[in-house]
């Protein structure tokens with residue numbers, strides 16, 4: 739079995755994960771953290787003996803600040819190609835705006851009560867997207883990453899499946915904050931019911947694949963039993979009648 743090229747996880751100040759994939763010829767970022775995470779990621783890249791100008795591709799799972807916040811800075815530095823699902827492109831490019839915070843659940847309600855905080859979360863430095871992806875498309879990164887559109891958290895939220903290596907990047911479509919796979923935070927999701935259906939969709943799409951590693955938008959790597967954990971979270975969504 740081929741070994742997976744090194745994937746390094748940086749936990750950003752905004753709790754979002756930034757993944758650095760260290761291929762021989764270039765670096766790939768999956769999400770970029772909040773703007774303040776830029777230096778964290780640069781330092782991590784340098785600690786690997788590599789340079790941030792080697793970042794050739796930036797895959798954004800969705801437009802939220804804790805994922806897309808440093809994308810513009812990295813693109814300026816390295817001229818990397820930026821990929822995101824087409825439904826989130828207008829929000830990334832600043833052509834359209836929607837709230838990132840909804841007065842639902844404990845966290846959403848709390849943040850909604852502080853309009854300054856809600857406004858700050860919504861202010862993502864705009865970034866030009868080079869490749870607007872669509873569902874099912876295989877983008878030309880590291881031999882092919884399959885786009886799985888998983889709307890609900892944001893309109894263009896997507897998972898990316900690195901087919902050759904069996905690595906699934908879920909963004910916030912499936913998070914691992916509590917050491918089990920779950921829905922994203924209700925108060926930060928535009929359509930929570932749709933987010934639940936999208937979990938089922940993501941699992942359906944990779945059910946026949948060998949998922950060797952799951953990299954969620956929040957929480958630790960899932961290195962063991964990723965397949966079983968995916969089936970379990972889908973079952974949970976279906977039992978809840980949310981699917």
Ligand SMILES: [Zn+2]
Pocket residue numbers: 754802804805910955956
């Ligand atoms: Zn997030």
Ligand SMILES: [Zn+2]
Pocket residue numbers: 800802891910922926
């Ligand atoms: Zn998010």
